[in-house]
Amino acid sequence: MSDTDLAAPARHGFGEGMLGAAVALVAITVAHAALPDSAPPSRSHPAAAAVVRIASPPPPAPPPVLIAFQAPMPDGEIGSPFGLRQLPWEDRARLHAGVDMVAPDPEPVLAAADGVVSRMGEDPGYGRFVQLTHAEGLTSLYGHLDRFAPGVAAGTAVKAGTAVGRLGSTGTSTGAHLHFEIHDRDGRPLNPVFFLGKSFARAGDLPLSEARRVPRGVRVAYVSRIPRNKQALMEARLEPELAQAAADGAVDAGQAPNAGPVQRHGRVHTRLRL
Numbered sequence: 001m002s003d004t005d006l007a008a009p010a011r012h013g014f015g016e017g018m019l020g021a022a023v024a025l026v027a028i029t030v031a032h033a034a035l036p037d038s039a040p041p042s043r044s045h046p047a048a049a050a051v052v053r054i055a056s057p058p059p060p061a062p063p064p065v066l067i068a069f070q071a072p073m074p075d076g077e078i079g080s081p082f083g084l085r086q087l088p089w090e091d092r093a094r095l096h097a098g099v100d101m102v103a104p105d106p107e108p109v110l111a112a113a114d115g116v117v118s119r120m121g122e123d124p125g126y127g128r129f130v131q132l133t134h135a136e137g138l139t140s141l142y143g144h145l146d147r148f149a150p151g152v153a154a155g156t157a158v159k160a161g162t163a164v165g166r167l168g169s170t171g172t173s174t175g176a177h178l179h180f181e182i183h184d185r186d187g188r189p190l191n192p193v194f195f196l197g198k199s200f201a202r203a204g205d206l207p208l209s210e211a212r213r214v215p216r217g218v219r220v221a222y223v224s225r226i227p228r229n230k231q232a233l234m235e236a237r238l239e240p241e242l243a244q245a246a247a248d249g250a251v252d253a254g255q256a257p258n259a260g261p262v263q264r265h266g267r268v269h270t271r272l273r274l
Contacts, residue, residue, distance in 0.1 A: 067135040067206075068199035070160055072112045072142060072180055073167070076101035079177060082191040083215040087174075089226070089233035093218040097189035098141070098181030108149065108163040109178055112140050112196065117156045117164075120148065124229070126179065127171025130164045136203050137185025144173045172230065174223035184208055 080100035086093040115132035118139065122128050126143035130152060133139050146168025158164065169176045182190045190211035200206050226234050 063201050065199050066201055066203065067113050067138065068160065069113045069195040069197065070110070071101075071196050072110050072140075073101050073103050073107060073178055074110075075105075075107060076103040076178065078193075080221065081215075081219070082189075082193065084218045085221055086218055087221050087230075088223060089230045089237055091237075095189065095214060096219075098143075098179055099192050101178045101180055102176070103167060103178075106146070106167045106176065109142050109145060109165045109167055111158045111160055111162045111164050112180070112182075113138075113160050115140070115158060117152060117154050117158065120152065120154060123171060125172045127173060128165065128168065129171075132158065132164070136206065138190075138206075139183045139187075141179075141181040141183070143179035143181075144168055144170050144177060146170065146176075172227045174221075174225050174227060182211075184212075188212060 078099045079102045080096060082099055083096060084093040085096040111132055113132070113134050115134040117130060118133040119131040120129065123143075126141070128145040128148065129141060129143040130145065130148065131139055131141045142164055144167075145165035148165050149163040152158070152164050167176055167178055173179075180192055182192050182195055184190055190208065191213070194207045194211040
């Protein structure tokens with residue numbers, strides 16, 4: 001048998017093998033096409049990278065406020081504090097039950113806290129005044145007002161910062177200023193510095209015991225003007241001093257001595273001649 005005769009069956013078998021492989025490849029391709037698409041989606045597809053957003057929790061609610069106080073005169077400053085004080089026409093010291101606030105220019109006097117107008121009118125000492133009642137029975141009083149603000153009447157509810165009047169010098173006043181007081185539910189005076197600019201969430205937070213304390217020491221007040229209803233008292237207090245000055249020939253009878261600035265408690269005060 002020749003090599004040619006041996007190669008013919010081999011070539012025949014190789015052809016059959018190639019045909020079988022082609023048929024198998026087609027069958028695998030068709031089967032794969034019939035399977036569900038399990039390939040991961042392209043990263044460029046919008047649905048490929050779904051972002052799960054978790055909402056941030058809301059900010060905590062501010063703590064409740066029972067009462068908040070602000071300054072009744074934003075541009076004012078305290079010229080005479082809460083405590084024992086003796087005025088030039090007085091024989092002894094007595095409690096100055098509030099603070100006196102002064103300002104460079106006449107300005108509105110504002111409610112120091114939310115409240116209701118419980119009293120208003122004219123008083124020989126306070127002059128024109130407004131009193132407000134607040135939470136927990138606290139009251140605030142605004143004295144020596146030049147006039148009342150429009151719309152302010154007994155029983156009117158007012159918000160903090162609402163004008164209740166205008167700075168003045170009515171009543172027993174030594175000059176234009178606001179006399180401001182705070183009292184507890186039993187009418188006891190409280191030192192306003194413990195309340196102004198502060199807020200309180202609960203009744204137990206109110207500094208009542210601290211604010212009732214009266215500072216030690218007596219502040220001797222030298223004023224720039226003697227109220228008309230106190231001039232007779234002032235003259236009686238000065239009479240011995242005037243008589244001695246007249247006897248010494250320092251001044252004519254009936255004239256007050258020439259008193260200049262006096263340094264008291266770190267502040268300069270002036271006593272005015274009558």
